Amino acid sequence: MKPILVIGSLNMDFVVQTDKLPLPGETVKGRDFSTIPGGKGANQAVAAARLGGRVRMAGRVGQDGFGRTLTEGLSSAGVDAGRVSPTSGVATGVALILVEREGQNQITIAAGANDRLEPADLEPAFQDFSQGLVLLQLESPLQTVEAAVRLARGHEATTILDPAPAAALPQTLLSNLDFLTPNETEAQQLLGEPPGEIGLDEAPALGRRLLELGPDTVVLKLGDKGAWVVNRQLSRHFPAYPVKAADTTAAGDTFNGALAVRLAEGGSLPRAIEFANAAALSVTRAGAQASIPSRSRVDRFLGEHRG
Ligand code: RIB
Numbered sequence: 001m002k003p004i005l006v007i008g009s010l011n012m013d014f015v016v017q018t019d020k021l022p023l024p025g026e027t028v029k030g031r032d033f034s035t036i037p038g039g040k041g042a043n044q045a046v047a048a049a050r051l052g053g054r055v056r057m058a059g060r061v062g063q064d065g066f067g068r069t070l071t072e073g074l075s076s077a078g079v080d081a082g083r084v085s086p087t088s089g090v091a092t093g094v095a096l097i098l099v100e101r102e103g104q105n106q107i108t109i110a111a112g113a114n115d116r117l118e119p120a121d122l123e124p125a126f127q128d129f130s131q132g133l134v135l136l137q138l139e140s141p142l143q144t145v146e147a148a149v150r151l152a153r154g155h156e157a158t159t160i161l162d163p164a165p166a167a168a169l170p171q172t173l174l175s176n177l178d179f180l181t182p183n184e185t186e187a188q189q190l191l192g193e194p195p196g197e198i199g200l201d202e203a204p205a206l207g208r209r210l211l212e213l214g215p216d217t218v219v220l221k222l223g224d225k226g227a228w229v230v231n232r233q234l235s236r237h238f239p240a241y242p243v244k245a246a247d248t249t250a251a252g253d254t255f256n257g258a259l260a261v262r263l264a265e266g267g268s269l270p271r272a273i274e275f276a277n278a279a280a281l282s283v284t285r286a287g288a289q290a291s292i293p294s295r296s297r298v299d300r301f302l303g304e305h306r307g
Contacts, residue, residue, distance in 0.1 A: 002264040003132035004048050005157070006057045007125060007148045008041020009114040009139035010074075010084065011093040012066040013249070013288055021100050030098070037073045038095055038288030039114070040137040040164060043250040047257025048135070049078040051279060052295045053264055058083035058125035059140075060113040066092040067113070073289060083125045087113045093139070103245035103283060109165075114139055119147035130155045133260045137162045137253075142169075149176050158263065161215075162256050163190060175214025181259070182210065183221045183252055203228040204235050219259070219273065221252055227273055238273045241305050243281050250288035254279045258298070278302045 018030040037046075045057040057079050061067030063086045070092065074081040091112040098106045117140045134152040136145050136159065145161070152159045153176060160179040163169060166189035174180065182190060184198045191209055198206060203220055207230030210218040217231040226240035258279035262272035278298050285291035293301075 001054055003129060004053045004055045004135065004260050004264055005125060005129055005132060006041050006045040006048065006055060006135045007117075007122065007140065007144070008044065008057075008059055008135070008137045009039040009093055009111070010042040010059050010061050010067075010070040011039035011095040011109060011114070011139075012070060013038035013095045013097050015097045015099060015249075015287065017099050017286075019101055021098055021104065021106055034287070036287035036290050037070050038250065039070070039093060040139050040162065040253050041135075042070060042074060043253035043288050043292070044135045044137070044162070044257045044260075045074060045079045046077040046289045047254040047279065047292045048261050050292050050294055051258050051261045051298060053257070053261040056080040056083065056125070056129070058117070058121060060085050060087045060117045060121070062086065062090050062092040062113045063088050064092055066094070077289070083121070085121065087116050090116055097249060099247050099249065099286070103248045105247070105249050107249070109139065111139060115141060117141060117144050119144050122148055122151055126151050126155055129157070131157060133158045133160060133264055135160050135162070135256060135260055137164055138167050139165065142167075146170070146173050149173060160256060160260060162252060164252065168192070171214060177215040179217050179219060179259075180210060180213075180215035181219040181221060181252075181256055183223070187220055198222060200225060200228075200237060203237070204230065207235060217269070221255060223248070223251075226277055227255075229269065229273055234269070236270070238270070238277055240277055240280065241301070243284050245283040247286045247291065248283050250291060251280050251283045253288070254282040254292050257292075275302065278305070
């Protein structure tokens, strides 16, 4: 089993369930409120550990209660959190999340300490790490993400970048990636196109255009339509498994954590995508890290649904 290193964000999620997402300028009356550990980096780390990976995470939190809770949460999920640094003079990252009844959400983050993660933090993160998988997202400064990809190359590691939140990215970064895993909005942002739903008939061409940006493999995450995978050998649809979505928060993070675990175990790419699709059963439960399934639950689910 190869090691997995997650470099990225930790947020405390402030979640309100609501019957209706507000329009700009509108106030709506929501329902329940809860604080749930989240952050795209930490969610990926917890997913990878809960699904059986050997996981280390590097990130930054404030010297406050949320920072301590998030770091302890990583450790109790089995993640080595020794490179998550408490940072003075800045608050732990938070996310404000509205979840609508059908499972759709709106998220705004205040990055706080996540914005202090520097390239200098990466040397200790990569200590004694080689030939593993490195998971990255875009809730950390871009120059740190770029430095991480360079270091990963030197350590013969496989890189998986989740380009979330959506942003345009430099060619030098994209062409050094092994895997790029955008959802629909992120794919359109990378290609400079207006947002909108992507039909399965459009996915292969879109995937090829993303591949031309430079990564070795593009995994286009299409929500309840599954994933479209494109590389030099393959252009293939992997349908989603039928689940009833209650909350889609962290579904993409769980997918990436699961993909990394199956690849770390030596699984083939098609098997790894099937496993990652099955892990998206996280959408049946509320919250980010609170919804991430165990390995036994995903294996059982796959056993029940494999054709
Ligand atoms: O991907 C879901 C995550 O996005 C949430 O946990 C929130 O913290 C934001 O980072």
